[in-house]
Amino acid sequence: MNSKPPGPKGLFSDWTTRHWLRAGVAATLVVLAVVGSLGGWAMWRTSQITTELVDRRSPALIDSIRLQESLVNQETGIRGYGLSGHADFLQPYAEGQADEKAALDRLRPLTRADARTSADLAEVERLIGVWHERIARPIAAAPASQAARLSAERATEGKDTFDSLRKAMVRQQSHLESERTAAGRDLRRAQTLRNWMFAVIAAVILLVASLVFEGLRRGITNPLTRLGSAARDVSEGRFGRNLPGTGPADLRRLASDVDSMRRRLLEELEFSEESRRLLDEQAADLKRSNAELEQFAYVASHDLQEPLRKVSSFTQLLQRRYGGQLDDRADQYIAFAVDGANRMQVLINDLLAFSRVGRVHNDHQRVALEEVFARSVDNLSVAIEESGAEITHDPLPEVVGDTTQLSMLWQNLLSNAVKFRSPERPPRIRVSAVREGDNWRFAVADNGIGIAPEFQEKVFILFQRLHTKDAYPGTGIGLAMCKKVVEFHGGTIGIDPGHAPGTRIVFTLPAADAPAAPERKTQP
Structure with missing residues (x-):
């Protein structure tokens, strides 16, 4: 039978569920890696611009303003000292110098990476040096009596120099402000890009999840659902239902295997139906044969x-x-x-x-074998007395069976043991009983003439005689009847080949407390 799964031919027709899952997982990981990389780049870009704005652009502008304030304080102190000659005005000048130095120390590394702001700072430092050299230090170093004269002499030069310095500071701050504004715009754009990127990532994740769900539904869930529904129909007895094979190759192969099993079951069912029909015909023949046997028995017993x-x-x-x-x-x-x-x-x-046997007497019940055995011995009392036979037995149990048939069994076995005695010794008959599981194992042993090994199976066949009627009377039916009775009760019977001298017949019967065996039908 062809086990190749049905399905359309194509590039991916041989892919199993594992192949599709691997491909789907790999594609998903690639997509997530790409969008994750883009999202990481957007985060890095936003962080870089934020760092640039927070750590360089804004501090540079603030320090430039502080530098300007420190220079204004110095200029105010020098001008006040030059006009009044009071040394108290030199204190703002000294504090302004300290603030100037601190502001310049902070500005230099902040403007080093940008050529324009670095040039602005260099121009500011040059003009600061000119103002200090020509105006601030000479006036601050002059005595109070000469400070006013020196300040008046250099008033015009000092004003022009400080105005140039002020313009340079304004220009520097304008450049720093424009750079900070540009960095702010870049930050807003980066944040917008970042937000859109994360929105796209979320949409891609939802799309991938939807595709995975739809793929699982179409490729695995739906085929399994259809296959399960068809299998349930078959299990309910609709064996003509075909099992669909869709989806990946392994699911199609599974559907093909299950459908093959369905076809085999259908063939077995058809064969069973045919066998049942034959059995019904045989049962009808058996019933007709039994009816003919009944008629024969009636004719034999009457006509x-x-x-x-x-x-x-x-x-x-x-x-x-x-x-x-x-x-x-x-x-x-x-x-x-x-x-x-x-x-x-x-x-x-x-x-x-x-x-x-099994036809007229068929009343199964608990039977006390002690009573049945005693009646059989009593029926054979004349033969036992004439032969001088000695019969001993173990305590006999209760079994399940028909009393009349079991009486026939014991009477035939004891009668044979007495009949086929040896002329050289008085007959000794021993009956034993041993429990084996749900059955009792009985043995009837004698010391008679025995049965040759080649005849130990044939003696249970109807009309089989080993001796002439003159030597031992009888019809040859006794042991055949014993076999039929034992087998009707669900037991077995045979001859122990190792017993000597004489014969030992062993048979089994169901115990009274054993589970009920199915009823046996006896054929004619």
Whole structure:
């Protein structure tokens, strides 16, 4: 049977669920890596611009303003000292110098990376140096009496120099302000880009999740749902339902395997239906055969018995009335006829008893074998007494069976043990009983003539005799009836090949406390 999964031919037709999952996971990881990289770049860019604005642009502008304030304080102190000559005005000048130095120390590294702001700072420092050299230090170093004269002499030069310095400071601050404004715009753009980037990342994640869900639904969930629904239909008895094979290759292969199993089940069901039909026909034949057997038993017990009794009666009457009046050959012929009629009557009765096993007597109940055994011994009391047989037995249990059939079983076994005794020794018969699981194992052992190994299976066949009727009378039905009775009760029977001298017949019967066995039907 072809196990290749059905499905459309294509580039990906042989991909299994594992292949699709691996491809889907790989594609998802690539997409997430790309959008994650873009999101990381947006975050880095925003952080870089923020750092530039917070750590360089804004501090540079602030320090430039502080530098200007420190120079204004110095200029105010020098002008006040030059006009009044009071040394108190030199204190703002000294403080302004300290603030100037601190502001310049902070501005230099902040403007080093930008050529324009670095040039602005260099121009400011040059003009500061000119103002200090020409105006501030000479006036501050002059005595109070000469400070006014020196200040008046250099008033114009000092004003022009400080105005140039002020213009340079304004120009520097204008450049720093424009750079800070540009950095602010860059920061806003970066933040906007970052926000859009994260919105795109969120949309991509939602799209990927939707695609994964839809892919799982179409590729795995829906095919499994359809396959499960079809399998449930099959399990409910709709074996004609085809199982669809869709989705990845392994799911199609699974559907194909399950469908193959369905077809095999359908074939087995058809075969079972055919077998059941044949069994029904055989049962009908068996029922008809049983009916014919019933009719035969009726004929044998009524129609055949009556003429047989007449033949037997008249031959016996002939023997009594004309015995001794005819020649010896005539007496012999009459004796043959009487003996044949008697044996025929015994044989018919034995056949009737054999046919009734499992058919007429079929009342299963708890049976006390002690009572059945005692009745069988009592029925054979004459033969036992004449043969001098000694019978011993273990305590016999209760079993499940039919009392009449079990009585026939014990009577046949004990009768055979007495009948086939050895002429060299008195018969000794021993009956044992041992529990084995749900069954009792019985054994009837004697010290008689025994049975040769090659005949130990044949003695259970109907009409099998090992001796002539003159040596041992009988019809050869006894052990066949025992086998039928034991097997009807669900047991087994056989001969122990290791027992000597004599014969040991072993059989099993269900115990009374064992689980109920299914009822057995006996065939004709």
